[in-house]
Amino acid sequence: MDFYFGLAQLIGVHTLLGLSAYIVLLTGQVTLAQAGFFAVGAYVSAMLTVLAGWHLAPALGIGALAGAITACAVGFPALRVKGLMLVIATLAFGEGVRLFFFNFDYQVAKGGIKVGPLGGEGFRQIRFFPEHGWSTLEVMLFVWTCVVLAMALLWWFDRSRYGAVLRAVGEDEIAAQAVGVNLTAAKVSAFTIGGAIAGVGGGLYAHYTTHIEHSSFNILVATFAIAYPIVGGLRSVFGTLLAVIFVQGVLIEGLRFLGDWRNLLFGALIVLAMNVRPAGFLGGARRA
Amino acid sequence: MKQNVLAFAVALAFAAGGALAQEKTIKVTGFGAKTGPVRSFGVNSEAAMRAAADAINKQGGVKLADGSKAKIEVDYFDDGCNAEQGISVVRRIAGSDAVIAVGPTCSNVAEPLFGILQKKVDDKGDSGLQFPIFTDVAIKVGLAKISEWAFRNVPNEATMYSSVFYWLRASHPELKTVYGGVEEDFAHSRASWHVVMKDRAAANGFQVLGESKWLLADTNFATQVREMKKANADVVAISAHPFSLCGALKEMQRQGVKPKVLVGLTSSSSMETLEGCGKQAQGIIIPTSFAPVTKEGQAASQATAKFKGAADLHSMAAWENMFILKQVMEAEKISGGKNDLQADRRKIRDGLAKLRTTQGLMGVTKRTADREADKPYLFVQAKGNSWVVLHNPL
Amino acid sequence: MLDILQAISDGVLFGATYALIGIGFTLVFGVMHKLNLSYAAASVGGAYAGLLILKVLVGAAPWQVFLCAFAAGGVIGYLVYLLCFHFIPLANPLATLMSTVGMLLLIDEIIVHTTEGMPQNYPAMFDDVMLRAGEFTLRGDLLLVFAISVLAMILLLALLYRTKLGLATRAVSQQPVAAQLCGIRVGGVNAATFIVTGLLGGLAGAMIGASVGTLSPLLTTPLTVKGLIVTVIGGLGSIPGAIVAGLLVGGFENVLQLWRGVTERDLYVMLLLFAFLVFRPEGFFGRKAATD
Numbered sequence: 001m002d003f004y005f006g007l008a009q010l011i012g013v014h015t016l017l018g019l020s021a022y023i024v025l026l027t028g029q030v031t032l033a034q035a036g037f038f039a040v041g042a043y044v045s046a047m048l049t050v051l052a053g054w055h056l057a058p059a060l061g062i063g064a065l066a067g068a069i070t071a072c073a074v075g076f077p078a079l080r081v082k083g084l085m086l087v088i089a090t091l092a093f094g095e096g097v098r099l100f101f102f103n104f105d106y107q108v109a110k111g112g113i114k115v116g117p118l119g120g121e122g123f124r125q126i127r128f129f130p131e132h133g134w135s136t137l138e139v140m141l142f143v144w145t146c147v148v149l150a151m152a153l154l155w156w157f158d159r160s161r162y163g164a165v166l167r168a169v170g171e172d173e174i175a176a177q178a179v180g181v182n183l184t185a186a187k188v189s190a191f192t193i194g195g196a197i198a199g200v201g202g203g204l205y206a207h208y209t210t211h212i213e214h215s216s217f218n219i220l221v222a223t224f225a226i227a228y229p230i231v232g233g234l235r236s237v238f239g240t241l242l243a244v245i246f247v248q249g250v251l252i253e254g255l256r257f258l259g260d261w262r263n264l265l266f267g268a269l270i271v272l273a274m275n276v277r278p279a280g281f282l283g284g285a286r287r288a
Numbered sequence: 289m290k291q292n293v294l295a296f297a298v299a300l301a302f303a304a305g306g307a308l309a310q311e312k313t314i315k316v317t318g319f320g321a322k323t324g325p326v327r328s329f330g331v332n333s334e335a336a337m338r339a340a341a342d343a344i345n346k347q348g349g350v351k352l353a354d355g356s357k358a359k360i361e362v363d364y365f366d367d368g369c370n371a372e373q374g375i376s377v378v379r380r381i382a383g384s385d386a387v388i389a390v391g392p393t394c395s396n397v398a399e400p401l402f403g404i405l406q407k408k409v410d411d412k413g414d415s416g417l418q419f420p421i422f423t424d425v426a427i428k429v430g431l432a433k434i435s436e437w438a439f440r441n442v443p444n445e446a447t448m449y450s451s452v453f454y455w456l457r458a459s460h461p462e463l464k465t466v467y468g469g470v471e472e473d474f475a476h477s478r479a480s481w482h483v484v485m486k487d488r489a490a491a492n493g494f495q496v497l498g499e500s501k502w503l504l505a506d507t508n509f510a511t512q513v514r515e516m517k518k519a520n521a522d523v524v525a526i527s528a529h530p531f532s533l534c535g536a537l538k539e540m541q542r543q544g545v546k547p548k549v550l551v552g553l554t555s556s557s558s559m560e561t562l563e564g565c566g567k568q569a570q571g572i573i574i575p576t577s578f579a580p581v582t583k584e585g586q587a588a589s590q591a592t593a594k595f596k597g598a599a600d601l602h603s604m605a606a607w608e609n610m611f612i613l614k615q616v617m618e619a620e621k622i623s624g625g626k627n628d629l630q631a632d633r634r635k636i637r638d639g640l641a642k643l644r645t646t647q648g649l650m651g652v653t654k655r656t657a658d659r660e661a662d663k664p665y666l667f668v669q670a671k672g673n674s675w676v677v678l679h680n681p682l
Numbered sequence: 683m684l685d686i687l688q689a690i691s692d693g694v695l696f697g698a699t700y701a702l703i704g705i706g707f708t709l710v711f712g713v714m715h716k717l718n719l720s721y722a723a724a725s726v727g728g729a730y731a732g733l734l735i736l737k738v739l740v741g742a743a744p745w746q747v748f749l750c751a752f753a754a755g756g757v758i759g760y761l762v763y764l765l766c767f768h769f770i771p772l773a774n775p776l777a778t779l780m781s782t783v784g785m786l787l788l789i790d791e792i793i794v795h796t797t798e799g800m801p802q803n804y805p806a807m808f809d810d811v812m813l814r815a816g817e818f819t820l821r822g823d824l825l826l827v828f829a830i831s832v833l834a835m836i837l838l839l840a841l842l843y844r845t846k847l848g849l850a851t852r853a854v855s856q857q858p859v860a861a862q863l864c865g866i867r868v869g870g871v872n873a874a875t876f877i878v879t880g881l882l883g884g885l886a887g888a889m890i891g892a893s894v895g896t897l898s899p900l901l902t903t904p905l906t907v908k909g910l911i912v913t914v915i916g917g918l919g920s921i922p923g924a925i926v927a928g929l930l931v932g933g934f935e936n937v938l939q940l941w942r943g944v945t946e947r948d949l950y951v952m953l954l955l956f957a958f959l960v961f962r963p964e965g966f967f968g969r970k971a972a973t974d
Contacts, residue, residue, distance in 0.1 A: 002417070003376070003383040010372055030776065081959055084717050085918070087779075088910045089959050095907065096952040102473065103945050120478055120945070124399060125434070130406065130416035136379075209371050210403025213396065213475070216371065219903060223783055230780045253376065256365065263323040263368070264795065267788030271765050271781045278770045278777035323791065325899045327799035472945055501944045505900040507699075507893070508932075510692035510821075511940055514685075531801045531898040538895035542812060542821065564801035564896045 005136040007253060009208055011244050012143035016201030017221070018228030018240040019150050020194040025229050026163070027190045028170035030083075033074055033090035034198050035222035036097035037067040041199030042206035042217070043101060043117060046126045049207070051108050051116055056128050056207060060146070063203035064196040070097075071195020075188035094222045102214035122213025126206050143204050150197050151237045158236060166190055170234075198225075231273055233280025242281050312358035312624050314350055316341070316613060317386040318606065319377045320393035320425060322366035325531075328560070328598070329393040333424055333606040334364040335597020336588070337390060340610035343591060350614050353621040360610070369394040374401050382419040387622070387632050389421050390609050393602075395428035395475050402434035409436045409637070418630070420637040422613065424606035427555065428476045429483060432659035439640045439659045441605045441612070443554060445484045448575035448665045451681055452551060453492035455667070456523065463548060467521035468499035469512065469536050471528040477504075477553055481527035485551075489525065497521050506532055509539040517545045525551040526572075530558070534565035541568050549573065557668055557675055558600045569670045577663040578604040578649060579677050585649040604649055612646045651682060684817060689940040690933045695824035697932020699893055701831045702886035703905055704912030704924035705838065706879040712919020713855040713875050716767065716778050720785035721883060722905035724762055727789045728755030728884030729891040733802060744805035744892070751888035752881055758789075759880015763873050772858070786902070793899045801898040804891035827889045831928075834882055835921050847874055855919075911955050917968025926966050 017038060024031045045063030048054040074093055081089050107116040117123040129139050157163040168176040169186045177183055206212045224247070231246065232239030251269060255262040273281075318337045322330035341360040344350065349357040365381065367374040374397035381389045392398050406416035416435070423432070423440040432440045456463055466489045470481035481499060490496050497519040500512035513536065516524060524540075524547040526533055533556050540546075550572040552561070557574040578601040580586045588607050589599035597603055616639035622632040643655045654662040669678040703722055710718045732751025735742050766781040811822025842848035853861040854871045862868055890905070891897045912931055916923030934954055939947040958965060 001383070003379040006376055006379040010376060025776070030779065077956075077960065081963060084711065084715070084775075085914060085959070085963065087717060088914050089956070091907065091910065092952040092955045096949055099946070099949040099952070103949075120473055121475060122396075122399070125403060127403060127407070127416075130404065130414050133413050133415045135415050208404075209375060209400040211371065211400035215396065215473070219907070227780055227783065230776045252373065253380075260322065260795065262366070263791045264788065267784045267786070267791060270784030271788065274777045274781035274784065275765070275769045278774040324794060325799040327794050331798060503944055505898075505904050506944075507890070507901070507904075508692065508696040508936065510696070511689055511936060512944075514688065531896060531900055534801060534803075534896040535894055538809075542809065543819070560800045564803055564898075566803070 002136045005140040007249065008140045009136070009143045009204075011248050012140070012147045013201050013204050013208070014224070014228065014244045014248055015147050015241050016150055016197055016204070017225045018232070018244055019154060019237060020198035020201065021225040022194075022229040022234070022237065022240050023154060023157070023166070023190050023197070024194040025226065025234060026166040026170050027187050028173070029078060029187060029190070030087045030226065031078075031090045031191070031194070032087055032219070032222040032226065033071075033093045033097075034194065034225035035217045035219070036094040037071050037195040037198035038202035038205065038221065038225070039097050039101060039217035040070050041067040041202030042212050043104075043123065043202075044199070045203030046123055046206040046212065047106065047116065049128045050123075050126055051106075051110070056142075056203075060200050060203040064199040067199020067202065068192045068196035071198070072188060072192040074195075075191030078191065079184060079187060091219065091222065094217075095219065098214045098217050101217070120214065122211060122216075123206070124211045126210050126212065128207050130210075139208060143208070146200055146204065150200070151241070154237045227270070229280075231270065231280055233277075233282035234284045235280070235282045239280055239282035246281070312352065312356060313361040314358045314617065314622075314624055315361045315363065315384065315386040316610065317381045317384070317389050318362065318364040318424075319367050319374070319381065319389055319391035320364075321369040322364075323368045326369055326393055329425055329602055330364070330366060332592070332597040332600065332603035333391070333393065334362075335595035336592045336599070336603040336606040337362045337364065337610055339588070339591040339595045339597070340607045342595075344610065344614055350624075351618050352624040354623070358624045360614070367392055367394075367397055369397060371397050371400040374398075375404055378419065378421065379417070382417060385626060385629055387617075387629070388613060388636055389419065390424055390606055391421070391426075392423065393425045395426040395431065398423060398426035398431050399428070399434070399475075402431055402438040405435035405437040407435050409634075418633070420633055420640065422609050422640065424609055425602040429479050430658075436641070436659070437637055441609050441646075441653070441661045441663070443575075443577035443601065443663045443665060444660065445480055445554060446488065447662060448554065448577075449485050450488040450492065451665070452573065452575050452667060453489045453494060455679060455681065456549060457492050457494065460549070463522040464495060465497050465519075465521040466494045466523045466525055467497045467516055467519045467547075469516065469524065469526040469528060470499055470501050471504050471532055472501045473503045474529065476555070477527045477529060480553055481525070485525050485527055489523075494523065502528075502532055502536070504529065504532055507535060509536045510543075512536065513539040513543050513545055516540070517543055521547060523547060523549045523551060527553045528556070529553065530556050530560035530564050533561060534568065537565050537568035554601065559598060562670060562673060562675070566670070566673060572670050573667055573678060574669075574675075575665050575667050576675075577601045577665045579666055579668055579675065581666070581677055581680070582649060582651075588649055608646070608648050608653075612640075612643070615646075616640055616643070685940065686937065688818060689936045691818075691820060693936025694929045694933035695821055695828065696893065696936070697929040698824055698828035698831050699886070699890045699928075700908050700912050700932055701925040701928025702827065702834065702882070702889060703909040704916060704928045705831070705834060705921050706883045706886060707909045707913040708916060708919055708921065708924045709838070709875065709879045709882075711913055713851055714767070714872055715855070716775060717782065718762065718766070719779065719782040719906060720762055720766070720789060721879070722909050723786045723789040723902040724758045724880065725755060725883035725887035725890070726897065726899070726901050726905065727793060727887070728752070728758055728880070729804070729887030729897055730793055730797070730802065731755075731758070732884070732888050732891075733804070733897075744807045747805050748885065748888040748892070751884045751891075753884065755884015755887065756877050756881040759876045759878075759883060760873060762880070763876035767872060767876070768869065786906070790899055790902055797899075799899060801896040804888075804895060804897050806892035806895060809892065809895065824893060827893060830885070830889060831925055834885070835925055838878070838882070838921055841878070847871070851875055911951065914955060915958050915965050917965030920965065920967040923965055923967035
């Protein structure tokens with residue numbers, strides 16, 4: 001059972017990563033920066049639990065805040081960059097965050113040994129869960145509480161005016177502006193909320209892997225972040241969840257019986273999925 | 289009459305079933321990178337594990353507590369050199385009837401993985417995973433001390449490089465200076481220069497003139513090699529994996545930098561270096577914990593080749609692990625029963641912790657208090673198309 | 683002072699390899715307005731495929747390997763078009779983006795599986811030629827790469843502006859619907875673009891392999907990132923821009939490495955990109971009104 005709980009934890013954290021990209025993609029902005037916000041949340045909440053001895057919940061909160069602030073700071077200049085250029089700009093930003101942590105040292109002596117992030121060596125021994133006796137089941141439930149909250153929030157947005165505004169901006173910016181939508185508010189707020197969700201996801205990631213380093217937040221992670229909502233379809237948050245289950249549950253774990261062929265099929269199946277369902281599993285357009 | 293025949297048939301069936309049930313198995317599962325640039329490591333480790341299990345089984349298998357013999361069954365999972373996949377794979381293995389896992393390949397998987405294990409055995413407040421792991425490849429310094437369930441059979445670079453520099457000083461007293469080349473963004477190579485090579489060179493009387501840094505996937509080494517040329521050291525020690533090692537060596541050839549002695553990183557004493565830049569790597573000296581110089585080593589090499597793997601210091605550690613595990617399983621009298629799985633795992637862990645020495649392919653390996661190995665080693669040098677033994681300090 | 687000049691020249695010369703990759707990225711960007719994230723991987727794949735000729739023709743000369751890589755690149759380019767762009771409707775840019783990501787992963791895995799991830803020695807031409815002026819040195823083989831980039835640029839510009847295919851390509855790039863109405867087969871033009879950029883990519887991969895001396899799957903990610911950065915700095919769709927930007931990025935990163943060390947180097951390259959995005963979003967030679 002431990003394995004399934006562990007897999008569920010992984011699916012949960014990846015769903016948060018996907019959801020953080022989902023809300024930004026709704027506004028038509030393709031972002032490869034989510035791994036950067038994920039990293040910020042991871043390092044901030046890990047430093048709070050390890051260096052300052054905080055409980056995980058408030059640490060995650062601050063991690064989310066840090067992710068949100070960073071995303072907000074990115075959201076404003078992102079307004080100036082359109083379309084595919086934004087992809088490259090956000091990719092560069094994400095890499096910039098990774099390189100920042102590659103060079104970031106902050107160690108504190110605790111009980112005779114030094115703890116904290118150490119540049120290229122990474123940040124080790126983030127052991128809040130095992131030290132406080134959390135079982136794999138309890139961690140899974142905690143992760144999924146966060147996921148359900150995030151999904152509920154986004155699902156509620158989708159049924160409210162805010163969601164309609166976001167999608168309107170995504171469909172046609174000029175038309176949206178013509179009916180009085182504040183583009184800046186829509187796009188930057190989407191980035192900020194996405195950053196907060198990524199921050200929570202990152203914090204959980206740091207604690208369930210117990211060791212993070214700059215390469216844990218590389219371009220592949222950023223790509224997976226947008227892959228989930230694109231493969232799942234932008235119609236609803238469940239598309240992202242479905243895509244995470246498909247990628248992590250089926251392609252990565254489920255296909256293990258194929259041995260060596262598994263990884264070859266990974267890329268091939270994504271290409272196939274996009275050809276067969278270009279708008280994602282659940283489709284893109286929302287019928288009101 | 290019919291009843292007697294029936295009873296006899298049933299008794300026969302039970303006996304036959306009982307005889308079949310004599311085929312007991314003990315599962316040892318390996319895991320490591322079978323995808324990505326380090327795929328060859330996983331392939332070789334798997335081949336070595338299967339070859340070793342085959343050899344053990346041909347000799348009868350493992351003796352269980354009740355005197356019967358069990359065959360070792362090997363399975364191997366790919367973790368893609370990714371921390372999350374590594375953790376997931378080990379949870380999967382722990383959920384199966386395997387008694388221990390052998391792996392991982394990558395240090396960036398080992399560190400998080402050991403972190404999720406229970407730190408101290410019998411710590412009731414620690415909910416970490418209680419499953420033993422015996423590492424064959426992941427070599428970054430100081431990882432086994434993260435958890436009492438983690439054991440490694442990897443070479444001790446501090447000891448080896450100390451020996452290299454000591455031997456260089458003794459056999460070539462005209463060599464006085466050392467300059468380094470280091471891959472900064474890979475945990476293993478970075479630590480190997482800054483913590484090991486630099487320190488051990490200075491401790492053995494060399495003057496360390498400095499180092500040039502680059503990244504794992506870098507392609508342009510012009511500036512770094514220029515710095516190297518300026519330093520004009522007698523010995524150049526490069527702590528880098530084959531790809532960037534080759535890039536640096538080729539640039540050194542281009543700029544005409546020819547140090548008197550070239551020293552390399554343990555992991556680079558493999559076919560990869562010879563295939564990537566054999567010409568430029570000629571003469572490079574690397575300490576390693578395996579070369580097919582002993583009868584056992586040669587036998588292991590040939591056996592592994594039959595399972596389509598190459599024998600090098602990494603895969604041969606996996607081979608050694610299998611035989612060490614057989615020894616421990618028999619010494620601790622594991623039951624092999626499906627109901628005693630956790631007890632058997634604990635016995636194996638305790639057995640591994642008790643070991644002070646193990647029998648390796650190169651000789652006796654010492655085991656340290658923090659669950660690491662102090663393996664016998666020798667120095668190899670790239671000559672022609674292969675690695676030739678330069679010096680055997682034993 | 684000499685150090686800085688040497689660093690600049692070392693970097694600029696190596697930047698010629700970035701320029702070659704950048705040209706391919708910017709062509710697909712500029713013509714199809716779609717991002718082909720698998721381009722660098724396909725180029726490296728073409729370079730690997732070039733090595734296959736050594737199995738058939740033992741002792742083949744470097745130029746034969748390069749030619750094989752060139753041809754293989756074209757084939758891979760067509761396959762990428764077919765699998766990632768042909769069947770997906772134009773209205774789904776996200777789908778093509780993701781399918782090229784899948785393609786990148788697939789090509790990477792194929793390379794790893796066929797070579798077991800081991801670095802492959804790559805033949806080079808003029809790799810031992812070093813032009814010297816006192817203490818100052820210039821790599822001869824990189825000058826060759828630069829010359830090839832310039833040649834490729836001239837040939838491509840000739841193709842684009844002096845041939846019917848080029849005319850059709852420009853028409854499709856500016857107004858796909860109108861072009862169709864004029865009888866231009868959009869699918870055929872796009873396929874041709876991918877084949878041409880694929881050929882160029884295969885050659886770029888071979889040149890990079892020759893400059894580095896070894897091929898490894900590790901190359902794909904940094905080349906993808908550099909290629910994208912060069913495309914933006916040079917201006918989307920501008921071939922001369924890609925060359926200038928490639929040289930600039932090469933020189934810039936090497937100087938920053940000299941000054942601030944290798945761990946911070948790439949951070950500054952990102953900052954350079956951001957500077958361009960803020961102050962000159964159209965890049966060196968891009969068109970001012972960058973519509974989607």
